[in-house]
Amino acid sequence: MDEGIERLLKKGRRREAFEGLLDAYEGKVFRMALMFLKDRGRAEEVTQDIFLKLWQVLPAYDGRAAPSTWLYTIARNTCLSALRSETLRKALPLDWITEPQAVETGTSGVWNKMQLAQCLERLPEMQRDVITLFYLQEKNVEEVARMLDLPGGTVKSHLHRARLALAAMIKE
C-alpha cells in the first residue's frame, strides 16, 4: 500500500496519493485519536484536522519515511496537542466503549463494561494506551508500535504487563 502511495507522490499525483491514504488509514487514525482523546465526536474532528494537515504538507513529502509513518507522526502530534489544549485525558472516562453487556469472566461472576473500564483506568498510562490501541487496531502489534513510535518488543512488553495486571484486578 505504502509503495503505491509513495510512487504517486513521486509523480506529483498528490490528490490520488491523498485519497489512497484516506482509504487505507482513516479508520486507524480515528481509532488512534479515540484512544488518546476518549471522546468519539472530538476524535472525529481531530481525525479531520489530521487529514487536513496531511493535505497541506503532502507537497513537502521527501520519501525519507513511509507515508503512513509520516501520517502517524502527524496524527500523534495533533492528538497530543489537542489533549494538551483540552486536558481531556484525565477528565473523561472510557465512555466510548461498546454498550454495556455482561461478559463472563474466566473465574466467576459477571463483568460489565464499566468494571472493565475501571480496571483499564487503573493501569499505568502506557499499558492502558497500548492494550486499548491493540484491541482497537484489530490486534496488530506492529501497527500499534508505529502509531506510538515504540519498538515492537516494547509494545509487547507493555501489553503483557497490562494483561497480567488486568487478570490480577479481576481476581481481586
Next chain:
Amino acid sequence: MDCRRAQEEILEFIDERRTNGDELDAHLAGCEQCRGLLETQSALDRKLDAVLSPPALSPAFRTSLRKKLRREPLSVWPVFLPDLAHWVGCFVATVLCIALLPFSSGVVMFTGLAVTLVTYFFQSVLQGSLEALEDEK
C-alpha cells in the same frame, strides 16, 4: 520448559493467535497454574475483544472533510522561511563584520548585535505568521 517460559508463550499465543507448540502443550498438561493462566488470559482476551470493538467513523465524516478540503488552498508560505531568514541574517552579519574589521571592535560588535536582533525580529514575525496561518486552517 519452566513456568516462566510457559507464561511468556501463553501471552504470545494470546497476542498472535499462534497455535500452542508441543513443548507448551506438554507443560500445560502437567501444570495446573499455567493452565489457569491460559484460561484466565483467554477469557480476558474475549472480554476485551467484546468491549473494545473498533468503532466506525460516522457516515458524514468524508463529506465534512471534503468540504474543509475545498476551502484549503495549498500553503504558499514555505515552512522553511524562518530558517532561511535566520541563515540570510547570519550571512549578512558575517559579511558586515568582515567588512568592518578595520574599524574598532566596538563598531564590529555593535553591528553584529544589531543585525542579530533584526534577524531575530524577522524570524519571529515569520514564525508567528506561519503559526497564525496554521491556526486559521
